[in-house]
Amino acid sequence: MLTRSPARDALVVWLGSRAGLLLMTLLGVSFGQYLHRWRQWDAGLFVTIAEYGYDGEPGRQPDAGLPAFFPGMPLVLRAVHLVVPDWSAAGLIVSLVAGAVAMVALARLAELEGARGWAAVLALVLFPVAVFLTAGYSESLFLAFAIPAWLAARRERWAAAAVLAAGASCVRITGLFLAAALIVEFWRSGQPVRRAPWLVVPFLPLAAYSFYHFTRTGDWLAWKSAQEAGWGRELVWPWDAWTITWQAAMGEGEAAAPFRMEIAGAVVAVAALVWLLVLRRWSEAVYVGLQAAALMTSAYYLSLPRSLLLWFPLWVAIAGLATRRPWVIVVYALVSGPLMVLNTVRFLSGAWAG
Template identity: 75%
Template sequence: MITRSAGRDALLLWFGSRFGLLVATLLGVTLAGYADRWRKWDATLFITIAQYGYDGEPGRPVDDGLPAFFPGLPMALRVVHLVVDDWAAAGLLVSLVAGAVAMVALARLTELEGANGWMAVLGLLLFPMAVFLSAGYSESLFLAFAIPAWLAARQGRWPAAVLLAAGASCVRITGLFLAAALVVEFVMRAEPMRRAGWLVVPVLPLAAYSYYQYGRTGDWLAWKHAQEAGWGRDFAWPWEAWRTTWRSAMGSDDFSVAFRMEIVGVVVVVAALVWLLVLRRWSEAVYTGTQAAALMTSAYYLSIPRSLLLWFPLWVLLAKVGTRRAWVFVLYAAVSGPLMLLNALRFLDGAWAG
């Protein structure tokens, strides 16, 4: 049962934590410099696409990695830029609004499962990679579509579910995994087959984007090949990916710290996936398992801990456990909260943090 306070509590936690992060980040910088501190790594690439398109800035070498980023966030940036002149600030505003939508939906989804919605929201906000929900990255915008889509599916509102999932597919390739999970959920709920045609809708944005990139490059899989060209994410067997990442984690530079985080992230990913399978939450296992398979068969581990931000079933399960055993949630918060602050500082200082 969804309580009336679920959305209110989620918004209080979201905007309260964003205000705290704002105060902490403003220390030692001017207000004008605040947005610039967030213009790091992928946020810069999203801005480049929003400004100039996938050919990049005129007069500079073409970045072959740009097609790896789906057009949802750059399109949102262009819309917000009509009223917000600073591109970095536009990215922060998109994430702020999208994050609020996502947190309300997460709280309502959790309460539908009989748990405390605020626990799921706070659990996500305390996760070590939560800084990317505030940055001009695509995580918040994706969740703003994906979680309401899942909530709608659970309530049997399939037209809304697939349209929202299509929005998620515009933002990240993860939308394809969400589409697969919706098919499993549809079958498990024994929905009338006359409604099955709706399930094609979330795949259409991927088809449209592939067609667009084919027109640009002559490559139907330009988005996939861009990941290989830009980040060396070729296919590798899971044990090869583990071995490569382990060796990289044994160094002494800053990137070695990031690779150690990747290894810890893999352990958490596998444990969470096993947890879902033991509970026989098949549709959610498909959503998370397909992501895990894609990430763990790359040449090396990259952004695996950050991908857990998108695993909303995990945050629902954490809240369900925390509702019954509060000490588990307190322990999680005590361990994860300081790590979240540390990683936020790393990101704002320009270190690779996710």
């Protein structure tokens, strides 16, 4: 008789769900067409950086938004491309392998919190915008560093936590929020001061990346300037961001649908933050709260639902609730699963889905 293994359960849920998703979306198209359909939006931008660097494709107008993407994903993508000729296939493989690492770590983290690991994984892979865990985006790769980093911190392995968090900081600016949360976790757990220098390590990739672009452009905050130039993401008061997003969401036509998703994502974000504060999960609240603050003080809400994929405390909390009340995961799957399929179809058709 097999003993229960959180890692095995996580891999079964992850690989099974990805196989089903890929098979469903493969029907009716050739393999070449299929790979091209996955090269949408940011996936194509990551390929551009991996292939040509931050100056973009030679002979074309430079994309001012490229420095907004941290180098971790393009570097890994370029390495995989050495053995996988198709860029889109390389992106899918990176996300598949990184996702497997992330899901195993998520299951183990949930088990450490007294919840069912497979429930946390299932909640994540069925989230409405979980397509971005499969596409050649940076979410899976970030989680493959961030969740093991947090797991190591909870086990008081601070050297490993710091190095893994540094890896996360190479992939997304979200690594900065993870680094801040690790400081709070370090203080909360009463660690000896001699271990504190490790907490500096996750900030080093941001410093190196900023210096790199300073040598190119003279701008220490080139990644922030790229957000403003490429997407108009300037700092505004939160009520102004809400008003602009609400007006766009209440409009008519196809353009309104993504903004309605953003509104829903904001509601979930606030609820998750309040939940963590009520539970006095201070370090997780810092990780979630800093992201929520950054996203909800932008000129308008953009990619807020997608950012929820990175909130591993949310998935652990849902797993804890589902462990005590099994019907929760059933209702969640019935509501969220169809939305995930719908958004996957939207993404592959070229519509903005997250």
